[in-house]
Amino acid sequence: MNEENLDFCPNCGKILVIKNNKAFCSKCRIRIKISSTNSDNVTIEQDSFSNYQKRREQKKKDRKLKDLKKDITGQSLQEWEKFFPYETIRAQQKTIISSISNAINEKKHILIQAVNGVGKTISLLTGVLPTAKKQKKVVIYTCRTHEQMDRVAEELKNIRLFQKISAITLRGRKELCPNKLIQKFAVDAKNTAEICAQLKKEGKCKFFNNLSNSALISKLIKDLEVSVLDSTDLWEIGETFEICPYEISKKLLLKADVVATSYQYIFNPFIFNTFLSHLEKNFDDIILIIDEAHNLPSTAIEISSESLSSIAIENAMSEAAKAREGFLYDFLEALNFELERRSKELRPEVDLPYNPIDLLEKVRKRSRIRCDETVIESLELLADKIKEEKLKRNKAPLSSASSVARFLGHLLDSIDKDEYAQFISVIEGRRRDRIPTFTTLALDPRVITKRILQNVYFTISASGTLEPIESYQSLIGVEKKGSEVLILDSPYTTENIQSLVINGVSTKLSFRTPENFKKMNEIIEAVVNATPKNIGIFCASYKVLESLLENGLEERISKPLFITYQGMSSRDSFSVINSFKDEGKFEGGVLLSVLGGRSSEGSDYPAEMMQSVIIVGIPFAKPNAKIEASIQYLEKQFPGKGREYGYTIPAMTRAAQAAGRPIRSLKDIASIILMDYRFGIDYYRKHLPSWITGNIRIVPADKDIVEERVKEFFDYHFK
Numbered sequence: 001m002n003e004e005n006l007d008f009c010p011n012c013g014k015i016l017v018i019k020n021n022k023a024f025c026s027k028c029r030i031r032i033k034i035s036s037t038n039s040d041n042v043t044i045e046q047d048s049f050s051n052y053q054k055r056r057e058q059k060k061k062d063r064k065l066k067d068l069k070k071d072i073t074g075q076s077l078q079e080w081e082k083f084f085p086y087e088t089i090r091a092q093q094k095t096i097i098s099s100i101s102n103a104i105n106e107k108k109h110i111l112i113q114a115v116n117g118v119g120k121t122i123s124l125l126t127g128v129l130p131t132a133k134k135q136k137k138v139v140i141y142t143c144r145t146h147e148q149m150d151r152v153a154e155e156l157k158n159i160r161l162f163q164k165i166s167a168i169t170l171r172g173r174k175e176l177c178p179n180k181l182i183q184k185f186a187v188d189a190k191n192t193a194e195i196c197a198q199l200k201k202e203g204k205c206k207f208f209n210n211l212s213n214s215a216l217i218s219k220l221i222k223d224l225e226v227s228v229l230d231s232t233d234l235w236e237i238g239e240t241f242e243i244c245p246y247e248i249s250k251k252l253l254l255k256a257d258v259v260a261t262s263y264q265y266i267f268n269p270f271i272f273n274t275f276l277s278h279l280e281k282n283f284d285d286i287i288l289i290i291d292e293a294h295n296l297p298s299t300a301i302e303i304s305s306e307s308l309s310s311i312a313i314e315n316a317m318s319e320a321a322k323a324r325e326g327f328l329y330d331f332l333e334a335l336n337f338e339l340e341r342r343s344k345e346l347r348p349e350v351d352l353p354y355n356p357i358d359l360l361e362k363v364r365k366r367s368r369i370r371c372d373e374t375v376i377e378s379l380e381l382l383a384d385k386i387k388e389e390k391l392k393r394n395k396a397p398l399s400s401a402s403s404v405a406r407f408l409g410h411l412l413d414s415i416d417k418d419e420y421a422q423f424i425s426v427i428e429g430r431r432r433d434r435i436p437t438f439t440t441l442a443l444d445p446r447v448i449t450k451r452i453l454q455n456v457y458f459t460i461s462a463s464g465t466l467e468p469i470e471s472y473q474s475l476i477g478v479e480k481k482g483s484e485v486l487i488l489d490s491p492y493t494t495e496n497i498q499s500l501v502i503n504g505v506s507t508k509l510s511f512r513t514p515e516n517f518k519k520m521n522e523i524i525e526a527v528v529n530a531t532p533k534n535i536g537i538f539c540a541s542y543k544v545l546e547s548l549l550e551n552g553l554e555e556r557i558s559k560p561l562f563i564t565y566q567g568m569s570s571r572d573s574f575s576v577i578n579s580f581k582d583e584g585k586f587e588g589g590v591l592l593s594v595l596g597g598r599s600s601e602g603s604d605y606p607a608e609m610m611q612s613v614i615i616v617g618i619p620f621a622k623p624n625a626k627i628e629a630s631i632q633y634l635e636k637q638f639p640g641k642g643r644e645y646g647y648t649i650p651a652m653t654r655a656a657q658a659a660g661r662p663i664r665s666l667k668d669i670a671s672i673i674l675m676d677y678r679f680g681i682d683y684y685r686k687h688l689p690s691w692i693t694g695n696i697r698i699v700p701a702d703k704d705i706v707e708e709r710v711k712e713f714f715d716y717h718f719k
Contacts, residue, residue, distance in 0.1 A: 082163060115491070115663070124141075194397070245366060300355055319382060323382055334367035346436075538658040610670070613658065613662055
């Protein structure tokens with residue numbers, strides 16, 4: 001184990017690793033000389049940093065002067081003002097903070113709709129921290145993306161300049177694990193936890209084993225528990241001292257005032273129960289902030305659904321055969337036989353509903369084995385045995401028997417419950433092969449959300465696209481009487497946003513002709529020609545994206561084209577997006593992607609990174625048995641609202657999210673092109689946010705007219 005000293009950057013507070021009295025801050029990009037082990041005695045080896053440090057010190061002085069003036073004039077400093085790190089506050093920020101302060105006293109759930117650019121993150125934190133500190137509650141700030149978590153950490157570090165707070169950003173176990181076996185073989189949270197448990201049990205993880213150095217660990221925890229740490233800090237600590245970052249983060253949770261993490265840590269029951277035990281808190285000790293909350297219903301559905309492929313069953317059969325577990329082999333063979341038989345005539349992407357009781361009875365008759373807890377426990381024991389044997393041979397401790405056991409347990413729990421539906425489908429593999437698959441689909445987000453939201457101390461749901469509020473409240477199980485709603489007007493000036501609906505074109509099935517897509521490509525060409533820098537094109541589906549390419553899109557575009565293809569890894573996708581962003585520094589580029597993906601919701605494109613955004617079609621889910629089951633269930637739960645809640649609103653929210661990608665601050669400008677006549681119809685338009693509809697215009701699908709409108713918009717702002 002390495003024995004380097006630990007210190008902190010005097011600029012940003014980031015963890016430094018000191019070697020030979022020198023350190024490098026990877027965040028500030030500065031070199032630091034340490035003249036002793038005392039971090040107060042440092043020399044910065046970068047002249048440009050001195051100016052930055054002066055500005056930082058001036059910020060502290062300005063803040064102190066502001067507080068002093070209040071004391072002199074007899075104005076009492078409100079509690080939240082002690083946590084707000086900036087000299088000035090916007091009116092809408094003050095409204096958010098005041099609303100939270102009032103709602104938290106009454107322990108109400110508050111729903112806040114506020115667009116990007118108002119300073120929402122710092123306002124949410126400032127609103128809850130006074131109560132959290134006073135009542136000794138922990139703030140859990142849930143985000144959808146790592147980028148959003150980093151933003152929370154930045155604001156917390158600003159607050160840390162003025163108030164003694166501790167905070168940590170917590171990513172998934174896999175993201176925090178330096179063990180090569182986890183990085184290479186783990187596929188999801190459950191699988192990661194299983195591999196991790198086996199590695200620890202067999203003493204095969206040096207990062208975990210090194211935690212036995214109690215002197216080092218005690219010193220680390222003492223130094224870190226008064227800091228604001230992001231995931232990069234945790235990773236670097238683990239890498240430097242060859243200790244487990246995830247285990248260190250668990251120890252730091254006990255002292256944290258704020259934990260920024262993903263939805264999974266709160267809404268995945270498998271993870272949440274463990275997380276709660278590490279916090280050593282009860283439900284009532286948690287103040288929960290749900291950022292980008294429009295994603296919560298779909299995330300809850302995803303978490304509470306399970307799938308099992310024929311590949312997993314066949315692999316489990318091989319495991320049972322090698323272990324000479326005859327009765328398990330017979331059971332698995334019968335299960336796979338039924339899956340193959342029922343899927344034989346199915347086309348890819350077609351879902352076949354099935355009755356689980358009938359299926360399991362057929363399996364029983366063929367195998368003479370009833371699916372019950374005994375079978376599931378036997379599969380789990382087989383899986384444990386296989387994992388142990390693989391570890392002894394220095395192989396990844398993976399077992400398909402574990403996947404089968406998990407699916408069957410979920411299937412038995414869901415039988416006769418209206419909020420679940422069962423399907424068989426065929427997935428097309430990378431080699432165009434057929435993969436029959438069982439799916440247990442959750443139909444009601446409240447299965448996951450209600451237990452959490454009704455039991456924590458206080459919750460905030462915040463997003464730029466929560467409307468219609470009634471839909472969100474219904475889907476997550478928040479009672480109107482116990483909640484408060486704050487919808488802030490858009491602060492964007494209408495002259496900064498151009499919204500054009502292109503009439504005469506659409507992605508609805510009856511419009512999907514070569515002529516329609518060629519007309520769309522003409523409009524795209526016009527927008528590209530009239531936009532000074534970067535343009536983003538987000539399509540309703542990959543089929544629509546392919547149709548644009550097949551009908552000559554690439555030949556029409558004069559700027560570099562960056563495409564995120566179906567099946568592309570997250571690493572490759574981010575590489576494409578970053579290359580596209582870089583084109584904003586030059587003559588501009590064009591990003592072609594789909595709605596609802598990483599590029600349309602997980603990334604921001606301020607200023608030149610995206611000046612125009614084109615939404616090609618409304619991203620309705622493909623009509624199938626799963627969608628129909630969801631609509632029918634929601635119709636029973638919320639009469640007259642099934643199709644709207646289960647079909648229309650999710651699609652319009654995805655479109656609005658993508659349309660807002662260029663707007664990250666109040667100063668940003670953007671031309672938004674809604675390329676589908678349906679965006680102009682009242683029923684659909686009412687589901688778009690006011691900052692889009694406030695200045696919306698319907699124009700014909702005429703290349704010259706569109707190019708002239710877009711050119712006039714940018715000429716007004718740049719000339």
